[in-house]
Amino acid sequence: MTLGVPGPTDMNSKSNQTYEVAAKERTGLADVLRRFFDSDLWFSFRHSPVAIISMAVSILIVFSAIFAHWIAPTNPFDLAQIDLLDSEIPPVWLPDGDSRFLLGTDDQGRDIFSTILYGSRVSLLVGFASVVFAMAIGIPLGLISGYYGGYVDAVIMRIADVQLSFPAILIAFLIDGVARGVLPRAVHDEMALYVLVFAIGISGWVQYARTVRGSTMVEKNKEYVQAARVIGIRRGTILVRHILPNVLGPVLVIATIHLALAIITEATLSFLGVGVPVTSPSLGTLIRVGYDFLFSGVWWITIMPGVALIILVLAINMVGDWLRDALNPKLR
Amino acid sequence: MALLDIKNIRVDFPTRRGVFTAVENVTLSVNPGEILGCVGESGAGKSTIGNTVIGLLEPPGRMSEGEIDLDGKRIDNLPYEAIRKIRGRRIGMIFQDPLTSLNPLQTIERQLVETITTHLPLNEGEARQKAVDLLDRVGIPEADIRIGQYPHQFSGGMRQRVVIALALCADPEVIIADEPTTALDVSIQAQILDLMRELCRERQVGMIIITHDMGVIADITDRVAVMYHGKVVEEGPTQKILGNPDHPYTQSLISAVPRPDVRLKRFPLVEYIESAGEARKELDVANHWLGKARDFEAMDGPLLTLEKLHMRFVTRNAILPRDRRYLDAVKDVSFDIKQGEVFGLVGESGSGKSTVARMIAGLYKPTGGNIFFAGGELTALRTEREKDRYRRQMQMIFQDPYSSLNPRMRVLDIVAEPIRFHNLADDRKETETIVLDLLEHVGLGAAAAVKYPHEFSGGQRQRISIARALATRPRFLICDEPTSALDVSIQAQILNLLKDLQQELGLTMMFISHDLPVIRQMCDRVGVMRHGQLCEVAETEELFENPQHEYSKHLLDLMPKLDVLSHEGLEVEQTK
Numbered sequence: 001m002t003l004g005v006p007g008p009t010d011m012n013s014k015s016n017q018t019y020e021v022a023a024k025e026r027t028g029l030a031d032v033l034r035r036f037f038d039s040d041l042w043f044s045f046r047h048s049p050v051a052i053i054s055m056a057v058s059i060l061i062v063f064s065a066i067f068a069h070w071i072a073p074t075n076p077f078d079l080a081q082i083d084l085l086d087s088e089i090p091p092v093w094l095p096d097g098d099s100r101f102l103l104g105t106d107d108q109g110r111d112i113f114s115t116i117l118y119g120s121r122v123s124l125l126v127g128f129a130s131v132v133f134a135m136a137i138g139i140p141l142g143l144i145s146g147y148y149g150g151y152v153d154a155v156i157m158r159i160a161d162v163q164l165s166f167p168a169i170l171i172a173f174l175i176d177g178v179a180r181g182v183l184p185r186a187v188h189d190e191m192a193l194y195v196l197v198f199a200i201g202i203s204g205w206v207q208y209a210r211t212v213r214g215s216t217m218v219e220k221n222k223e224y225v226q227a228a229r230v231i232g233i234r235r236g237t238i239l240v241r242h243i244l245p246n247v248l249g250p251v252l253v254i255a256t257i258h259l260a261l262a263i264i265t266e267a268t269l270s271f272l273g274v275g276v277p278v279t280s281p282s283l284g285t286l287i288r289v290g291y292d293f294l295f296s297g298v299w300w301i302t303i304m305p306g307v308a309l310i311i312l313v314l315a316i317n318m319v320g321d322w323l324r325d326a327l328n329p330k331l332r
Numbered sequence: 333m334a335l336l337d338i339k340n341i342r343v344d345f346p347t348r349r350g351v352f353t354a355v356e357n358v359t360l361s362v363n364p365g366e367i368l369g370c371v372g373e374s375g376a377g378k379s380t381i382g383n384t385v386i387g388l389l390e391p392p393g394r395m396s397e398g399e400i401d402l403d404g405k406r407i408d409n410l411p412y413e414a415i416r417k418i419r420g421r422r423i424g425m426i427f428q429d430p431l432t433s434l435n436p437l438q439t440i441e442r443q444l445v446e447t448i449t450t451h452l453p454l455n456e457g458e459a460r461q462k463a464v465d466l467l468d469r470v471g472i473p474e475a476d477i478r479i480g481q482y483p484h485q486f487s488g489g490m491r492q493r494v495v496i497a498l499a500l501c502a503d504p505e506v507i508i509a510d511e512p513t514t515a516l517d518v519s520i521q522a523q524i525l526d527l528m529r530e531l532c533r534e535r536q537v538g539m540i541i542i543t544h545d546m547g548v549i550a551d552i553t554d555r556v557a558v559m560y561h562g563k564v565v566e567e568g569p570t571q572k573i574l575g576n577p578d579h580p581y582t583q584s585l586i587s588a589v590p591r592p593d594v595r596l597k598r599f600p601l602v603e604y605i606e607s608a609g610e611a612r613k614e615l616d617v618a619n620h621w622l623g624k625a626r627d628f629e630a631m632d633g634p635l636l637t638l639e640k641l642h643m644r645f646v647t648r649n650a651i652l653p654r655d656r657r658y659l660d661a662v663k664d665v666s667f668d669i670k671q672g673e674v675f676g677l678v679g680e681s682g683s684g685k686s687t688v689a690r691m692i693a694g695l696y697k698p699t700g701g702n703i704f705f706a707g708g709e710l711t712a713l714r715t716e717r718e719k720d721r722y723r724r725q726m727q728m729i730f731q732d733p734y735s736s737l738n739p740r741m742r743v744l745d746i747v748a749e750p751i752r753f754h755n756l757a758d759d760r761k762e763t764e765t766i767v768l769d770l771l772e773h774v775g776l777g778a779a780a781a782v783k784y785p786h787e788f789s790g791g792q793r794q795r796i797s798i799a800r801a802l803a804t805r806p807r808f809l810i811c812d813e814p815t816s817a818l819d820v821s822i823q824a825q826i827l828n829l830l831k832d833l834q835q836e837l838g839l840t841m842m843f844i845s846h847d848l849p850v851i852r853q854m855c856d857r858v859g860v861m862r863h864g865q866l867c868e869v870a871e872t873e874e875l876f877e878n879p880q881h882e883y884s885k886h887l888l889d890l891m892p893k894l895d896v897l898s899h900e901g902l903e904v905e906q907t908k
Contacts (some may be wrong), residue, residue, distance in 0.1 A: 043348055223736035227800065230693045231750045232723040234716065245740040 044326040054318035061312050066125050068117040073100070075244045076118060077109035077280070084109050088298050101217075104300040107293060112300060115286055120284035123312070126196050127263040133201030133254050138208025139251065143239050145209065147215025153213070160206040168265050169272075172199035176274040189277040196275055200262050207254055215247035249327050256320035260313045267309055283309045334361035335582045336385070336423075336506045343380050343389065354393065355562045362506060362538035367529065369549040369570065370542045372559030373585075373819040378542045380562075384408075385540075386423055387415040403505065406570040421451040424499030424537075426509040430491035433498075434483040440467070440494055441479040444501055451502035457474060466497040468502060470527060477863045489520035493527065501530065507532075510542045516681050518846070518890045525552045544819065546589045547820030547892025550574055558582045574896045587901050588824035588848035592876070597903045598831055599824035599853075627878075631707050634668035635693065635743065635808060635840045641665045642700030643687050643864075661687045663864040664701070669808075674841040676855030676872065678848060678887070684864040685844050689810050692842070693728045694719060694808075706807070724754050727801035731813040733793035737785040743796055744781040747771065750803045763828045770799040774829060791822035802837075809834075810842045815850065850890050852876055860884045 036042055045051050064071050074081050086109035089098045099103070103112040145156040170193075179195045180188055219225060222244060228238050263283075269275040270284030270293075278285060283305045290302030333484060343355040349396060355377040362368045372378045383389050385400055387408075393634040400408040407418060421424075427433045435443055444463035448454060454462065460479075466474035470493040482490060492512065499507055509528065509654050513521040515718045532539045541553060549556050549570060556574070557567040558581065566579040577583045587600045642664055648657035662684040667729060669675040677685045691695045692703060694710070703710040706725055713719050726748075730736040737746055747767045750756075755764040768778040785793055811830065817821035827850065834841055843854050851858055851872070858875050860867045868881040 203445055223730040223732055224738045226690075226695055227728065227730060227736055227739075227797070228693060228749070230723065230728045231753055231804065232716070232720045232725075233749070242738050242741075246738070 009057050021022060022048040029082070036235050041326055048322055048326075050318055051322035054315040057311065057315040058085045058319055060122060060297055061308075062124060062314065064117055064120070065121040068114075068121050068145070068174070071113055072111075072114035072117045073266050074114045076115045080288035081332060082109050088293075088301075090298075103304045106290065106301045107298070112286075115174055115229050115281065117285070118309060118313060119281050119286045119305060120282045122193075122280060123263050123266055123309070126193065126266045126276070126282065128198070128250065129197040130200035130204065130262045130266075131259050133197055133257060134204035135208055135251065135257065137201070139212050139244075142206070142209035143216055143243060144249075146213035147235070147239055147243065148216075154210065157213070158259075160209055163206050166203065168200055168203035171203050172196065172265070172269050173274060175199045175202075176269075189279070192276050196266055196269060199269070200265050204262065207258065208251060211250050211254055212247050213251060217242055219243045219246050251305025253327060256319060256323055260316040260320065263309070264313055264314070283312075335364050335403060336540075337360045337401040338381065338385065339399050339401070341381075341384060343377070343393060344396045345385055345393045350432075353562060355384070358398075358559075358564050360540075360557055360564070360567070363538055364505070364536040364538055365533055366555065367532055367539045367541060367553045369553030369556040370540060370550050370559060371544065371546065371556055373544060373821065375561075376559040377562040377796075378544075378559050379510055380541050381559075382425075382510050382540065385506075385508060386419050386425060387412075388419075394600055398839075417451075420447060420504070422505050423501045424504035424507040426492075426495055426499050426507065426512045428511040429515050430488060430495050431483070433495045434491065435734055436483050439480055439482055440486075444479070444498060447498060448501045450509035451803065463497075463501065466501055467494070469531070470494070470497045470500075471523075472497075485884060488516055489524065492516060492520075492524055496524075496527065496531070498536070503535070504537065506538045506540070508540045508542070509613075511544070512541065513548060514543070514545070518887075519680070522551075523792050527784045528552065534605045543774065545892075546574070546586070546897065547894060550894055550896055551892055558585070566593075572897060575898050577898060583898070583900070584823060586898050588821040589894060590847070590853050591828075591887075591894055591897070591902075592849040592852060593895070594899075594902070595852055595872070595905045597905045600829045600901045600903070611878065623875075631671075635706060636842075637668040637704040638688070638692075638701065639666050639693060639704070641688065641694060641698050641700040641703065643684070643691060644699045661864050662691070662698075665861075665864075665866045666701075667859055667866060667869050669840060671807075672838055673857060674843055674855045676851040676858040677842065677844045677861060678846065678851050678858055680887075681844060682863075683861040685846060685861050686812055688861075689728070689812050689842065689844055693722070693810055694723065720754065724756075724804045725806050726808045726810070727802050727804055727806040728796050728810040728812065729794070732817055733790045733797065734817075736797050737793055739785055741784075742781070743771070743783055743785065746796060747781075747799045747803050748784070750800060756804065756806055767803070770795075770802055773823075774799045774802075774833075789822075790818050791825060794818065794826050795829065796821075797831070800824075802833070806839070808840045809841070810844075812844045813846070815842075816845065816847065823850070830854070848876075848887060849894075860887065 004049070005095075045055075076082070084104050086098070086110055087107050089101050089105045089114075090096050091104040092099055092102055094104075101111045101113070103116070106115070139155050141160075145153045175198060176195055179191060183191060225238060225242055228242055233242075266275060266282060267284030267287065270282050271288045273288065275284055276282050278289065281289065286305035287302050287309070288301075290298075290305065293299070293301050294303075339356055340358065340359050340361040341355060342353060345352045345354055354517060358377075360370070360379060362383070370381060377489055380389070380393070389395070395408060398408075399406050402418065402422060407415065410418070434440075435655040440834050441460065441463060442464070443458065445459045448459040448462055449456065452459070452462075459873050464475045464479055472493055473769060482623065483494070486494060488509060492515075496512075512528065513524050516524065525548060528539070528541075531537065532859070535622060539585065541548065543549060555568065556570045557564045558573065558577075558579065559565070559583045566573060566582050574586060577586055584600070590820055610866065620839045640664055642660070645659045645661055646656055647659045648655075648754045665684075665688060667675075677688065679685045687696065691698045692705075692710075698711060701711070705722055708722060710719075710722060713722070737743075741749075744764070744767055747770055751763050751766060757766055764781075765846055768781060771780050772778055776792060776795050776799070780788070780792075780796070785796065788796065797814075814830070815826050830841070831854070833839060843851070843853075845851050847900075855872050857869065858872050859869045862883050867883045868875070868879070870880065874883060876888065879888055
């Protein structure tokens with residue numbers, strides 16, 4: 001380290017130039033992409049065939065669900081397009097199959113492939129919404145619980161324990177029952193989606209809260225948090241600006257796995273009849289509708305949405321598993 | 333023929349960014365009864381050598397060249413099972429952390445007896461007798477009773493003795509000790525080193541000691557190999573290497589070691605090791621933002637006064653007050669710090685020195701006593717707004733450079749945070765200019781601003797911490813062990829930097845360390861702490877030449893004697 005340095009003025013201009021050059025290289029989308037493709041996460045992804053395939057399948061399903069309007073050969077809910085004469089046609093590869101209906105038709109003549117596309121849209125919507133809802137409750141509570149400790153922590157965590165002692169399905173039944181009693185039938189059908197999101201979300205927040213609480217208790221003792229306290233930064237800002245970004249890694253993993261779980265829970269509820277109404281069916285509703293025909297030889301009405309559900313959940317779960325391993329090298 | 337011969341080995345670690353060569357062209361040998369030191373800074377490859385010899389290289393690391401001979405027979409190409417038999421039987425190991433080297437679920441007896449019967453043809457009774465003898469030999473009192481205890485019932489130093497006994501129990505020919513005393517306090521370190529030297533002579537064991545600590549090397553080794561970037565740059569008798577080093581790296585490494593016996597003006601140039609990145613830019617402080625607008629009220633008398641400061645932690649809470657248990661971490665500590673002075677606080681781990689610092693910085697609320705700072709009473713402040721005024725004048729530098737910076741923020745935002753929070757700059761542009769100036773002032777260069785903390789080494793991160801602390805234009809800086817996580821050459825750079833800043837900006841500083849030689853280099857006055865109490869406060873020179881308190885004398889006696897180290901190139905500061 002030498003001390004003899006050029007005068008302040010020319011050094012200043014030079015240093016500002018080097019900063020600006022460096023800053024230019026380091027900003028914008030290009031830099032974000034460059035750093036992503038250079039990261040260990042991307043490296044681990046590229047070297048895991050399971051992750052690549054399951055991610056591809058997940059993305060494919062999500063896209064076809066979002067763009068169901070364009071992709072689906074027919075709109076199964078447009079009565080003008082349905083013909084009762086087309087009912088109960090088996091999938092194309094069976095003897096009586098019809099090339100118009102890839103996976104066959106149901107009892108009302110609707111194309112099953114199309115209903116699956118529309119149905120997975122509802123399933124994914126409920127799944128994503130309840131994950132976001134659970135995170136919105138769980139992450140702040142976890143942060144507060146972990147950072148403040150003491151009585152605040154005790155109260156929040158006991159509530160979480162109580163919450164955990166009810167299975168999600170029970171809570172959903174409860175809320176659905178109350179909603180049915182309070183709301184008129186027409187309104188209830190409209191509200192069914194929100195009731196589901198609320199029921200699944202409210203039973204999922206505990207996991208987020210616990211994970212975030214644990215990481216927060218580790219992070220709050222790190223010296224960067226203490227440095228911020230010495231500067232005088234207020235608690236809220238410390239929580240949001242310093243601690244939150246550092247506890248989100250595990251949350252991402254839980255969110256992925258919770259998404260799969262939420263989709264299954266939704267399907268279960270819809271299958272049991274407390275979920276979304278038949279007029280805008282999810283995968284679970286489709287399975288239930290077809291269930292009546294399972295033993296009359298028309299198995300495809302229920303099996304096809306079932307297979308779609310399995311593929312979707314499996315793919316998301318495997319992405320979640322890979323993410324967990326990639327973000328936590330200690331598990332390997 | 334030497335007992336253990338390491339011939340020309342090279343160790344490679346394939347990574348996704350190409351092959352990393354950890355060790356290259358290393359040739360070492362140990363004779364019976366000899367202690368070979370292997371010294372170097374982090375990343376020099378010294379631990380890799382130890383792991384290679386005992387066949388414990390972490391995959392995917394592999395030895396790609398050279399050979400290792402034990403007593404004339406090649407051992408590096410043996411099958412796994414054969415190496416396993418040599419490990420523990422003919423080559424013993426001592427690791428850094430005595431807590432993780434022992435199985436917490438088994439008694440000492442079980443672990444020792446199991447190791448003995450695995451390697452030697454003895455029955456249970458004979459093995460137990462041998463174990464008791466060994467424990468007795470390594471200095472564990474009432475060995476035949478304590479052998480039945482579990483590891484957690486032993487103190488850190490005692491545990492390390494048990495680990496040594498464990499390494500010795502199969503009568504090995506060679507012992508490899510990887511940082512055997514780094515996790516221990518100074519007073520225990522001296523005892524353990526003595527024990528190791530005795531055992532080595534007595535049993536004619538060849539020993540390799542891997543360490544970063546020149547004190548350990550000077551204390552115990554016969555020969556020393558200096559490692560740098562995976563290569564041995566110099567090897568020879570310890571006296572010769574430390575007293576009259578030939579290689580420039582060894583020279584700069586030795587000149588960077590803080591001496592207990594003299595106070596230097598500043599550490600000599602240590603540019604051989606890690607360049608600070610950019611030349612440090614000197615600022616015209618009088619006309620610069622950093623010096624300007626130092627709108628602190630002028631004051632007489634000490635800047636900081638502690639009056640009977642007390643801190644009591646609740647170690648076990650209970651509803652009934654009589655069931656609660658407390659720990660008094662700081663007991664009635666009083667001292668003051670004058671303006672422009674560097675005040676040192678020294679003590680062993682657990683003495684309460686960090687707690688004092690944290691109370692002053694406002695991280696802990698003291699349970700008793702008063703803190704007066706810059707004319708105000710900190711302990712009487714209630715609202716955040718009132719505290720902010722004092723927070724600006726006081727900043728802190730932390731010990732661990734790896735956790736003291738938020739990994740998700742850019743350096744620019746880290747250093748700018750205090751400026752923004754306290755509204756010290758008029759606009760974004762000015763904030764940016766100030767941050768860049770600060771980064772250059774601490775020797776990092778402006779381009780550092782756009783990077784993230786993980787892109788920097790430990791020493792560079794500590795510079796970022798210093799820049800952040802300076803960003804509020806403080807008059808008082810608390811340094812809590814700022815260099816104890818750093819290599820010795822980086823430590824010299826950081827200490828130089830702190831000295832320069834202190835003088836340029838007229839800072840008052842509180843410098844906390846467990847390392848007496850460092851304290852001697854940095855401080856004007858020193859307080860010695862033990863068990864939460866302040867034993868003695870004295871001028872630095874006074875304390876080192878003529879300590880009054882028993883404990884101060886004891887601490888000074890334990891300091892490693894570094895008289896053998898070359899004094900070449902050192903500028904000694906004349907005592908006032």
